[in-house]
Amino acid sequence: MSVLSVTELNRAVAVSLERNFPLMRVQGEIAGLTRAASGHWYFSLRDSSASVKAVMFRGKTSLLDWQPKEGDQVEVTAVVTLYEPRGDFQLRIESISRSGQGALFEAFLARKQKLLQAGLLDPERKRPIPTTINAIGLVTSLGAAALRDVVVTLTQLAPRIRIVLYPSLVQGTEAAAMLCQQIRRADQNPALDALLLVRGGGSLEDLWAFNDEELAHAIAGCQHVVIAGIGHETDVTIADLVADIRAATPTAAAQSVARRDQQAVQLLTEFGMRAAAIMRRRWTAAQQRLDLLSQAVKSPRETLALRQLRLEGLTRHLRLSMQGRLQVANARLDRIRAELSALDPTAILGRGYAMVLDTEARLVTDARAVGLGQALTVQLAKGLLDVRVHRAHGEDPAG
Template identity: 40%
Template sequence: MNFNTSANDVISVSSLNRMARDLLESGLPPMWIGGEISNLTLAASGHAYFSLKDGGAQIRCVMFRHKLSLLPFRLAEGMQVELKGLVTLYEARGDFQINVDTMRSAGLGRLYEAFEKLKVKLNAEGLFEQARKRALPAHPRAIGIVTSPAAAALRDVVTTLARRMPSIPVILYPAQVQGESAARQIAAAIQQASARQEVDVLIVCRGGGSIEDLWSFNEEIVARALAACTIPTVSGVGHETDFTICDFVADRRAPTPTAAAELVSPSQEQLRLQLEQGKRGLERALSRLLTDKSQRLDYLARRLAHPGDKLRRQAQALGQAGDRLQRGLDTLFSRRRWALQLASSRMQRHQPQLAQQQQQLARLAERMQRGISQTLHRQQQLLQRHHATLEAMNPEAVLSRGYAIVQKRDGQAVKSPQELLNQERVLLRLAEGITEAIIDHPQGAQPELPF
């Protein structure tokens, strides 16, 4: 970029700021910068505006909404962070600033990078697929817990299970939940529960803490153990805002250990309520059934009569039916006889007279023959008259009597001497051919053709 200017060249402020922005963006690549957040403003648009400072300087920063929504934590005043972005200049105000692409808590960069790397790897292998998630049993016979015996989360889970359904036995598979060997112990406890098959559902839990405190649940060995477990699993690690690799691999994620206990156990109060509702519904159904059956029994009892009375009524009904049948048959036969007589009378009236019809047909054929002969004779006579007329009007017939037709060179027939010029050549059409002639008018009758 050429910035050479003469003494008389003048540029605008906008041009200057644009040149400075281009220099910053082309000269400084995106880089990681550490510092403390101050003057934080979360705008209604969803963008975040703040300053990043250290002991000796500060710089304005902006993080736009679509980038801010991807952060696993909330920005707060005074937070120590490491951010990566593009150094630029906001032209409208001439502010030197950083457009932030991503951010992490200071000192936790490597942990976040390891978390994201393992998350991408396991997701690519299909360990997070919804299709492999199993449904939790509605009424488990026993519930297993993988956590530390000294953990507060264990007390929360056991208290919740005892309140909701104290009849369900709880089996603890102890393991450290923090420290160097915690991940191996958690994985071993999950494998032990899967091998023993003592429980119908398994809770893996611990209370809240920092990312370092929860890191055992982000280890690959724990994720592999959860994926291989033959028992439906629930992850209840940390608080609602905490996410671990276990949350993605387990069949269900609970925001807290207490919520995990509520997910795996039915509520006895709710079951009692459902049972009571079912009992009342069953009592109402039985009451209605008994009432209906009692009314039906009374109705049948009223209809019950002595067999002899029933037989006499049936015999009387049978006799009445026989009388009705006989009357019906008599009426039917009478109607059929009358219809038959009527049809016979109509057939006799409409019986064809074949001899008479044949005589009439012969007379019609004779009349048609005479008509055809007369019509043909008249048409022949008419044709002869037309033929004679055509012969009389035929020009060829006139020519055969010695006449000629005078025509001009273009074939037009001449009707008057006035149409011809002196010495004009004409055609004479005779009966047996065509010849030419030259017109010779009397002296001065017609002008001569120019030569």
């Protein structure tokens, strides 16, 4: 048996590794990343029970359009080698890409760029919330906390706004297609003034349905303004970027609608006050003109009497004219108030009726759908009651 030097041993091992382990793909987490001044990158790839050193030379790193960082899950194409001067076993990286969440994020960025080039993210195509909102279409899951958040927020801040629910899956392989269907269905309802697309928080994978390209085109094609409130403040989806308004959360989306409604009511009140002020100023100006005309009359008694009659007639005419205008303005204000009152759902609750919701914020309309001991929420004209069922009657007690 011949005796090998350390150099000869390491050379033989290096040749054997490169011959027996050709180019292969390895997945792991980046650890100990160092970017040398030379442009080379040194790090380890690890999983739950092992790690291996890796190097990526400047000629390869310069080709990347993204910057890996500590903790990234990646897939690498590499050659197994031995760094002969120290006898270190390592991977020589030829290419690197994100894996898992990273791959999804890459797909998100690519889709975002495609839609940006198509003009769907252009700020100039975004529309503001309508000045007057009487009804909204709400696209979300029946079992989502987002549904309760929106209903409670609008009931408290803008109770006159009617909510039309368009239930849909918001997660899973079938969610994107169903969201598209419900968005388009809601957009065909002429009674609506805006659409809310909402969902609670989750991982990038959980929210992936909202990154669907067809959904982006469905939102962009809506005649109604679309307000998106998806996930938490840090969550951003394609649907958020395409929607006319992006709210940080479902509650924030409902609040934006409520603020617009409150502004409309305030504008209406200010309009009424301005109209009344204009009428008062016109009345005062007319009275002053009459006073000036009265003071200017210095003719003999007959002429004075004729002009006095003329002034009295003009006074009556102006008074009737001003009263008529005020009556028209007041009638218009009364009609608007009546219309607003007719749209107010709390008027029904104020007559003793109540709205019953289960723990998933679904309306309860049938006693047979409720189990003994089940917790319910009762919405009254003023406030909420948390109750529990002790007895249930399946039919109308009068029947």
